Amino acid sequence: MRLSKKSWALIKIIIFLLSLSPFFLLVSATIQDQLGANPIQTLHFSLGDWALRFVCIGLALTPLKKLLKQSWPVRFRRMLGLFAFFYASLHFLVYIVLDLSLSWEAFVDEVPKSPYILVGLFTFLLLTPLALTSTKAMQKRLGKRWIQLHKLVYLAAISAVIHYLWLVKSDLGEPLLYATVLFILLSSRLFLHLKTKDYFEQALTELRK
Amino acid sequence: MLIKEKSPILSSEITDKTIFINRRKIIKAAAGISITSMLPAPASALVKKYAQVPVGPYSGDFKSTAFEDVASYTNYYEFSTNKKDSTVLAKNLKTSPWNITVEGEAEKTGIFNLEDILKANPLEERVYRFRCVEAWSMVVPWLGFPLAAMLKQFKPTAKAKFVEFTTLYDPEVMIGQKSKALGWPYVEGLRIDEAMHPLAFMATGMYDEELPKQNGAPLRLVVPWKYGFKSIKAIVKIRFSETMPGTAWNKMAPSEYGFYANVNPEVAHPRWSQSRERILGASIFTPKRKTEIFNGYGDQVASLYKRMDLSKQF
Numbered sequence: 287m288r289l290s291k292k293s294w295a296l297i298k299i300i301i302f303l304l305s306l307s308p309f310f311l312l313v314s315a316t317i318q319d320q321l322g323a324n325p326i327q328t329l330h331f332s333l334g335d336w337a338l339r340f341v342c343i344g345l346a347l348t349p350l351k352k353l354l355k356q357s358w359p360v361r362f363r364r365m366l367g368l369f370a371f372f373y374a375s376l377h378f379l380v381y382i383v384l385d386l387s388l389s390w391e392a393f394v395d396e397v398p399k400s401p402y403i404l405v406g407l408f409t410f411l412l413l414t415p416l417a418l419t420s421t422k423a424m425q426k427r428l429g430k431r432w433i434q435l436h437k438l439v440y441l442a443a444i445s446a447v448i449h450y451l452w453l454v455k456s457d458l459g460e461p462l463l464y465a466t467v468l469f470i471l472l473s474s475r476l477f478l479h480l481k482t483k484d485y486f487e488q489a490l491t492e493l494r495k
Numbered sequence: 496m497l498i499k500e501k502s503p504i505l506s507s508e509i510t511d512k513t514i515f516i517n518r519r520k521i522i523k524a525a526a527g528i529s530i531t532s533m534l535p536a537p538a539s540a541l542v543k544k545y546a547q548v549p550v551g552p553y554s555g556d557f558k559s560t561a562f563e564d565v566a567s568y569t570n571y572y573e574f575s576t577n578k579k580d581s582t583v584l585a586k587n588l589k590t591s592p593w594n595i596t597v598e599g600e601a602e603k604t605g606i607f608n609l610e611d612i613l614k615a616n617p618l619e620e621r622v623y624r625f626r627c628v629e630a631w632s633m634v635v636p637w638l639g640f641p642l643a644a645m646l647k648q649f650k651p652t653a654k655a656k657f658v659e660f661t662t663l664y665d666p667e668v669m670i671g672q673k674s675k676a677l678g679w680p681y682v683e684g685l686r687i688d689e690a691m692h693p694l695a696f697m698a699t700g701m702y703d704e705e706l707p708k709q710n711g712a713p714l715r716l717v718v719p720w721k722y723g724f725k726s727i728k729a730i731v732k733i734r735f736s737e738t739m740p741g742t743a744w745n746k747m748a749p750s751e752y753g754f755y756a757n758v759n760p761e762v763a764h765p766r767w768s769q770s771r772e773r774i775l776g777a778s779i780f781t782p783k784r785k786t787e788i789f790n791g792y793g794d795q796v797a798s799l800y801k802r803m804d805l806s807k808q809f
Contacts, residue, residue, distance in 0.1 A: 323564035323775045387782035399768040457576035457676045
């Protein structure tokens with residue numbers, strides 16, 4: 287797609303606002319007391335859902351690029367990836383600040399007994415360095431290692447789905463839906479990777495452009 | 496129906512205070528004092544069908560959760576695994592006429608009309624804590640009658656060691672039954688001494704009104720010292736048996752949901768802690784409440800489990 291710099295900037299702003307809209311809707315629902323009988327859970331679950339959705343969207347961009355043979359999808363990769371981290375951070379904060387009321391006693395009591403929370407914390411731990419090294423400067427500084435580091439997102443996506451699967455009581459429908467989407471996204475990457483042998487070299491030249 | 500005077504200590508605890516005050520005003524207005532137009536109070540406060548039902552023994556002195564929260568946050572997998580969807584979908588259930596089949600180790604078995612059961616069992620109110628296995632809790636003013644009173648009318652024999660309850664199976668209406676979220680129909684059970692305990696209750700209403708369909712109308716069990724999934728909804732069958740019945744959640748995941756399912760902060764669910772509970776309807780800054788053994792009913796029920804290892808027979 288050949289668009290002017292201005293048009294791309296505008297599209298970026300629109301996507302930015304769209305990505306932020308779930309956050310504003312949740313804030314407004316919280317203020318208006320419209321989160322239902324268990325507001326903390328509603329907040330916590332919605333934020334977790336959005337984090338996982340953005341992880342999936344972020345992972346869809348490279349396959350999309352290759353499928354369309356166009357480079358524009360990766361223009362949004364950093365922003366959408368950071369939105370995944372934004373919602374994951376809020377999800378984590380709601381748990382620590384609201385659900386546990388910042389009580390260390392509650393944390394050490396609950397977390398070891400809850401494997402799904404451990405997996406959730408692990409996921410958050412994996413995402414954090416990715417967010418911290420998301421700048422262009424870091425990308426350049428780390429070079430090849432940056433790409434290797436950012437492959438952690440595959441692991442993070444898988445552990446996020448396990449986190450969800452492990453939480454539900456019996457209705458696995460929704461977490462399995464995410465698992466399916468993730469499977470398709472990751473296997474499409476593998477497929478495309480095998481198709482283009484020197485994947486790393488390509489990615490590096492892309493970076494140097 | 497027996498109509499006794501309501502205990503003055505508890506009534507203010509049960510009804511929201513503003514409605515409580517307004518109700519008096521409405522009654523005055525209805526008596527001829529023409530201030531009706533000045534009253535913003537909801538008219539429903541006046542017509543609450545069962546406002547005169549007496550408060551029964553074992554009713555607690557707790558502040559009730561808001562009706563809207565209790566009626567909009569329901570686990571009713573027969574309709575949906577989503578708590579809000581089940582609230583809407585349950586409206587399709589036809590609760591009258593309603594029959595209950597009584598089977599097994601009892602002298603009086605057969606098919607009974609719910610109306611006849613209600614005639615034989617005067618209503619009372621019980622304000623009970625309710626603790627879900629998902630670590631949230633609420634306080635509900637139930638209307639109904641002691642389970643023991645009803646069960647005794649069927650004259651269980653000496654062989655009746657357990658009581659099994661079954662929910663209606665009707666996948667055309669209960670569309671959640673088309674999925675395999677659980678094995679259908681839903682079955683729950685109690686040991687006979689648990690069932691005969693005076694705290695065990697059959698509910699037909701709550702908040703001075705008939706039971707909303709999503710809350711288990713027309714007849715549900717309430718066992719306040721056990722996790723909520725024991726309190727089976729829309730009961731159509733009661734069976735007295737010599738052996739322990741297979742119950743829905745226990746069959747689904749025996750390592751996670753025991754037959755007894757007594758509320759116990761010391762025994763964690765394999766995937767989450769049970770030591771604290773979120774109070775429904777509380778503000779987002781209210782910390783969780785520490786869960787009590789037997790949901791705070793230990794003084795009454797702990798003796799039922801004297802010789803049991805509660806961490807094994809959970």
